[in-house]
Amino acid sequence: KQEVTQIPAALSVPEGENLVLNCSFTDSAIYNLQWFRQDPGKGLTSLLLIQSSQREQTSGRLNASLDKSSGRSTLYIAASQPGDSATYLCAAQGGSQGNLIFGKGTKLSVKP
Amino acid sequence: EAQVTQNPRYLITVTGKKLTVTCSQNMNHEYMSWYRQDPGLGLRQIYYSMNVEVTDKGDVPEGYKVSRKEKRNFPLILESPSPNQTSLYFCASSSGVLKFFGPGTRLTVL
Numbered sequence: 276k277q278e279v280t281q282i283p284a285a286l287s288v289p290e291g292e293n294l295v296l297n298c299s300f301t302d303s304a305i306y307n308l309q310w311f312r313q314d315p316g317k318g319l320t321s322l323l324l325i326q327s328s329q330r331e332q333t334s335g336r337l338n339a340s341l342d343k344s345s346g347r348s349t350l351y352i353a354a355s356q357p358g359d360s361a362t363y364l365c366a367a368q369g370g371s372q373g374n375l376i377f378g379k380g381t382k383l384s385v386k387p
Numbered sequence: 388e389a390q391v392t393q394n395p396r397y398l399i400t401v402t403g404k405k406l407t408v409t410c411s412q413n414m415n416h417e418y419m420s421w422y423r424q425d426p427g428l429g430l431r432q433i434y435y436s437m438n439v440e441v442t443d444k445g446d447v448p449e450g451y452k453v454s455r456k457e458k459r460n461f462p463l464i465l466e467s468p469s470p471n472q473t474s475l476y477f478c479a480s481s482s483g484v485l486k487f488f489g490p491g492t493r494l495t496v497l
Contacts, residue, residue, distance in 0.1 A: 307484060318391075318477060319488040326484075364430070374420070374445060375479075375486060377430040 277302040279367050281378035288355055289386050296350040296381045298365035303343045306373060310339050310350050311364040313380070319364065323350070355385045389414045391489035393478050399495045400468060408463045408492050410478030418481040419461040420445065421453065423474040424491075430477070436461055468496040 278301045288294055298308070307326050311319040323332045323339040325348065331340040338351040348365055362382045366375040391412045400406055412419065420435035422445075432445030436455040450472055452464040461480075465472060473496050478489040 309486070311488075316491075318490040321485055321487070324485055366430075374432045374435065375430075379427070379429040 277305075277367055277369060277376045279365060279376050279378040281363075281365060281381050283381060284379065285382040285384075287384040287386065290355060290357060292355050292385075293351070293353050294355055294383075296352070296363050296365075296383070298348040298350070298378055300346045300348075300367045300376075302367075302369070303346050304369070305343065305367045306370050307368050308339075308341055308348050309366045309368070309375065310337075310348075311366065313362045313364060315361075322363075352383075355383075357385045357387050359383060360385050389487070391478055391480050391487050393476075393489040393492050395492060396490065397493050399497065401497050402469055403467050406465050406468060406494075408465075408476060408478075408494070410461045410463065410489060411459050412461075412478075412480040412487070413459065414480060414482065414487065415458065416480035416482050416487075417458065418483070419455070420479050420481075420486075421451070421461070421463050422477045422479065423447065424477065425474050433463070433476075468494075470496050472496050 280299045282297045309324045310322045325341040336353040341348045362380040364380045366377045394409045417438045421433040422430045424430045431447045434453040436442045476492045479486045
């Protein structure tokens with residue numbers, strides 16, 4: 276059964292720092308891996324999706340990498356801003372219409 | 388605007404009083420699903436639907452029902468809510484890869 280773990284559970288950094296959020300999964304037979312952002316009291320916003328055949332995806336200051344063989348994905352946030360403060364969730368999908376298995380998230384706080 | 392909508396956004400009810408949380412999407416997606424989010428447990432899938440009249444259980448289906456009579460709607464039904472169903476509920480839809488989530492429904496069962 277797929278399990279997804281995110282480390283750290285919480286992270287506080289000063290504005291401007293580059294940071295890395297980690298996600299690991301136990302079953303390497305994934306279809307894709309998604310990173311989401313969740314703001315308090317709000318829904319999930321998809322940030323990046325990496326297909327199983329891809330190694331990384333980039334969107335603005337965000338870069339996500341995927342290493343299926345080691346069961347790891349990282350989300351790199353460059354030049355962090357207070358507006359980046361949110362909970363970041365990674366989710367592994369097992370098939371084209373499969374269930375998303377979520378990690379418990381990393382709560383990020385970026386201090387001005 | 389492409390979106391998934393849920394109603395109500397907030398609901399406080401009492402044990403045993405039947406309720407329905409509606410979910411609607413305007414993207415003509417075939418796949419829809421429901422998740423619940425609980426502190427320390429993360430998001431877990433309740434039910435999903437691959438298309439109209441096709442539904443299946445997720446990881447935590449006990450105490451819930453769903454129906455999919457139309458492509459755009461996927462209501463979540465709690466026939467006899469209990470306090471352990473107090474949670475934040477999300478509906479999602481997908482055309483195949485990218486999943487779009489609704490804003491969430493915070494349910495409290497007293």
